[in-house]
Amino acid sequence: DAGVIQSPRHEVTEMGQEVTLRCKPISGHNSLFWYRQTMMRGLELLIYFNNNVPIDDSGMPEDRFSAKMPNASFSTLKIQPSEPRDSAVYFCASSFVQGVYEQYFGPGTRLTVT
Amino acid sequence: SQKIEQNSEALNIQEGKTATLTCNYTNYSPAYLQWYRQDPGRGPVFLLLIRENEKEKRKERLKVTFDTTLKQSLFHITASQPADSATYLCALDRGRDDKIIFGKGTRLHILP
Numbered sequence: 015d016a017g018v019i020q021s022p023r024h025e026v027t028e029m030g031q032e033v034t035l036r037c038k039p040i041s042g043h044n045s046l047f048w049y050r051q052t053m054m055r056g057l058e059l060l061i062y063f064n065n066n067v068p069i070d071d072s073g074m075p076e077d078r079f080s081a082k083m084p085n086a087s088f089s090t091l092k093i094q095p096s097e098p099r100d101s102a103v104y105f106c107a108s109s110f111v112q113g114v115y116e117q118y119f120g121p122g123t124r125l126t127v128t
Numbered sequence: 129s130q131k132i133e134q135n136s137e138a139l140n141i142q143e144g145k146t147a148t149l150t151c152n153y154t155n156y157s158p159a160y161l162q163w164y165r166q167d168p169g170r171g172p173v174f175l176l177l178i179r180e181n182e183k184e185k186r187k188e189r190l191k192v193t194f195d196t197t198l199k200q201s202l203f204h205i206t207a208s209q210p211a212d213s214a215t216y217l218c219a220l221d222r223g224r225d226d227k228i229i230f231g232k233g234t235r236l237h238i239l240p
Binding site: 018047049056057058059062070072073105107115116117118119120121122 | 162169170171172173174177217227228229230231232233
């Protein structure tokens with residue numbers, strides 16, 4: 015298995031632009047998580063899905079952030095409009111069942127908003 | 129709300145010695161506690177999971193303890209090697225569709 019796949023690996027954009035991050039979870043996993051990591055705040059859970067259904071999006075910073083999971087093999091995290099404070103590394107992770115089993119993380123997307 | 133404390137300062141350990149990392153939490157005791165390793169530029173990698181009714185879990189040179197009275201987990205690496213140098217994160221989960229909470233991690237340096 016290729017593991018969790020994220021794209022792009024790096025994204026540099028200007029303030030106000032729309033950013034879309036993509037994730038392909040490990041086949042067979044039914045939970046998917048989006049995290050944001052910064053030096054100041056560490057690893058923060060933004061949203062997670064069970065069987066393609068959003069369960070908890072309380073970590074999403076504000077309405078500028080949205081996430082979708084149209085099917086079991088694909089998810090997107092969108093920021094519109096982007097701001098410099100959104101600069102961070104965004105990780106996608108998947109697992110069989112949230113909390114009971116370990117999570118498998120993707121390589122992350124490093125986002126820089128200028 | 130739940131808070132997790134891990135040593136914010138880097139930990140320097142001589143090669144061959146045992147490295148011990150601490151994870152303290154407040155409020156409720158989690159149903160599960162997990163430890164992850166993160167190398168620079170990479171995503172966290174799962175190492176060990178321990179349940180609230182388990183006192184200790186081992187895997188090769190790794191050992192995790194879980195003390196719900198002290199609200200603390202200890203992560204040990206015996207016979208440490210320079211390749212063990214990384215950031216180690218602990219994560220807490222109540223296991224009832226509650227979100228997992230990660231600590232900020234402790235950077236470990238094994239000195240040759």
